[in-house]
Amino acid sequence: MLMLSPLVAWADDLPSWNDGATKQSILDFVAAVTSAGGTDYVGPDERVAVFDNDGTLWGEQPMYVQLAFAFDRIKALAPDHPEWKDTEPFKSVLAGDVAGVAASGEKGLVQLIGASHAGMTSDDFTKIASDWIGAAKHPKTGKSYTEMVYQPMLELVSYLKANDFKVFIVSGGGIEFMRPWTQRVYGIEPENVVGSSIKSRYEMTNGKPAIVRLPEIDFVDDGPGKPVGIYTHIGRHPIAAFGNSDGDFQMLEWTTSRPGRSFGLIVHHDDAEREYAYDRQSHIGRLDKGLDEGPKRGWTIASMKSDWKQVYPQ
Amino acid sequence: MLMLSPLVAWADDLPSWNDGATKQSILDFVAAVTSAGGTDYVGPDERVAVFDNDGTLWGEQPMYVQLAFAFDRIKALAPDHPEWKDTEPFKSVLAGDVAGVAASGEKGLVQLIGASHAGMTSDDFTKIASDWIGAAKHPKTGKSYTEMVYQPMLELVSYLKANDFKVFIVSGGGIEFMRPWTQRVYGIEPENVVGSSIKSRYEMTNGKPAIVRLPEIDFVDDGPGKPVGIYTHIGRHPIAAFGNSDGDFQMLEWTTSRPGRSFGLIVHHDDAEREYAYDRQSHIGRLDKGLDEGPKRGWTIASMKSDWKQVYPQ
Structure with missing residues (x-):
């Protein structure tokens, strides 16, 4: 024993x-x-x-997961927002320019959150976030x-x-x-x-x-x-x-x-x-x-x- | 059996x-x-x-227990606030005039909460609220x-x-x-x-x-x-x-x-x-x-x- x-x-x-x-x-x-x-x-x-x-x-x-989510969400919604091509912080998000997004400061971050995390019901957001986390992959590891x-x-x-x-x-x-x-x-x-x-x-x-x-x-x-x-x-x-x-x-x-x-x-x-x-x-x-x-x-x-x-x- | x-x-x-x-x-x-x-x-x-x-x-x-707490708290603090004798909603609280307090509306309620529930640490408030609930009695039943x-x-x-x-x-x-x-x-x-x-x-x-x-x-x-x-x-x-x-x-x-x-x-x-x-x-x-x-x-x-x-x- x-x-x-x-x-x-x-x-x-x-x-x-x-x-x-x-x-x-x-x-x-x-x-x-x-x-x-x-x-x-x-x-x-x-x-x-x-x-x-x-x-x-x-x-x-290389960036907060939730920021990657926000970026992907902005890209998915961009076809309905042609004005984003010329408006910060969206312009930088669409160009994949992280430094440009950072340059837009707290005001830009709040706009980003507003566009990507708000304007839907709680149930819709839960589904959006769940679907994304189920599909997204890390850029370096692919996991x-x-x-x-x-x-x-x-x-x-x-x-x-x-x-x-x-x-x-x-x-x-x-x-x-x-x-x-x-x-x-x-x-x-x-x-x-x-x-x-x-x-x-x-x-x-x-x-x-x-x-x-x-x-x-x-x-x-x-x-x-x-x-x-x-x-x-x-x-x-x-x-x-x-x-x-x-x-x-x-x-x-x-x-x-x-x-x-x-x-x-x-x-x-x-x-x-x-x-x-x-x-x-x-x-x-x-x-x-x-x-x-x-x-x-x-x-x-x-x-x-x-x-x-x-x-x-x- | x-x-x-x-x-x-x-x-x-x-x-x-x-x-x-x-x-x-x-x-x-x-x-x-x-x-x-x-x-x-x-x-x-x-x-x-x-x-x-x-x-x-x-x-x-006859009133929310927490309102009774706020009233008692105002009365306890009144000696340090002589100006309350002439200022609503405190004047009505000190006079026991519930209708007068109600007449001061939401603005009065916020002032009442500010004076009775704020301005101390979380630990101090926990002690104040706990001591009060341990000692206070209902006006009708005495319980x-x-x-x-x-x-x-x-x-x-x-x-x-x-x-x-x-x-x-x-x-x-x-x-x-x-x-x-x-x-x-x-x-x-x-x-x-x-x-x-x-x-x-x-x-x-x-x-x-x-x-x-x-x-x-x-x-x-x-x-x-x-x-x-x-x-x-x-x-x-x-x-x-x-x-x-x-x-x-x-x-x-x-x-x-x-x-x-x-x-x-x-x-x-x-x-x-x-x-x-x-x-x-x-x-x-x-x-x-x-x-x-x-x-x-x-x-x-x-x-x-x-x-x-x-x-x-x-």
Whole structure:
């Protein structure tokens, strides 16, 4: 009969994480807050873990997946909008000129979101986003975006759920863009997804009620918006937070400011061979302050290159 | 050995509901959507039930509990605001003149909320609201407000949860006013509370992060706002909705517009002896359109007087 030590049993919960300080910090934290009678024990109700999405649970290079969706959507709608050929930011989108789109700034981004994410019912948008995510391929790997999720993070989500954590996504991405597939792909229920949103309105059309999406920003769930999104949507102080960029800084700061034990982890994209390598200088997913401040604050910096046995599910 | 028929076993789940058409409509719906293989079967993930709070789960007469909180809060803060003695709506609040407060309209209400619900951190507000709800008494019964919850509805919440429903509150009341006590009183977790909200901001004060509540309305979760709140917070189409006033009309309409089987129920306050009797003419919890339209749409109208064996927990 084979005898398994507790350490081996633990290790099996996170098989894609290499043994070492990073993995051990996760295991130690979970052991501490789930050990009944221990000084760091946290009851299941309060075991709230929050995960960023872009760059933390799935890839965000060479551009945010949702931006690729918006670009494709603009291209699909262009035949009905001949004026877009001469109007920014649409002109740049149609020319595939990402720098031109970026140059149109926040005003351009809002126009882009309005044209690609609004003006339809909630049900129609869910179908549009679902159809797109089912068909779109990453420009470099040719994989579906939902295949480019991080296997070690999937294991982490499952491991936390197995330890009676409530796992939420808290993303700068659009809440309704994520909800159609997070349960299938991550095992995270749509009601546990917090994100940026546009406004919407309930209305009757031909005697049938619908929720219509409006071209107006409602909430930006990024940076200092993340603790606010957590407050509004969850109403509890998380005890663990997982991010990858400075847009997650305040979420980790807020989470680890609680009086009891807490955990913060930053995924560091340092693996050019298997994924991408970027941090302080990147326009997408910039990680600068977090790299300096994280270790001082006791946050774990997970190296994609050395802490992860594999990147994507196989 | 005592043999229990299935009917008796069912009846035990809702002991404070009198046998009859109302109770049977609840039992029939739950049986239909939980019977695996049946045409109306709904998987546990999609079993979302939404409950209004004021007038549906607890009392709302002679005034909304949260308004009583706001009045008490203004009175407590008045010594620091001598100017309130001559400024509406504060002058009317301090004089106990509800009609005067009502006359100040929406502008006055926003000022009242700003002064009583904003200008402190999230933690401070939670403490203020919790302390108040622990001490305040209803002007007529002398009971705590959290004792004036409806026993039949508590049983209904438990019954749905036992049948793997996810139960949410969707209230016109303030989300953060409810969250401190909904789990203890109703068994509904704070993260499953949807409500009206004011804006808030994450900020550092003396090196310590806090969420500060701002005197600005963020979202009004009432009437047509309820389906929008459901869309934003839950991201699923409910299959059952429970309300008591025309402010719940769109929530029931939206819920029962789904293609599959659904359920809508309106609590009718027709029990002047044990609670209050009010509907079409009431300024609080007006129920007019729902009384006419509800039966035509197949919604159950629950009579507090004849369907409920008891009103409050004993």
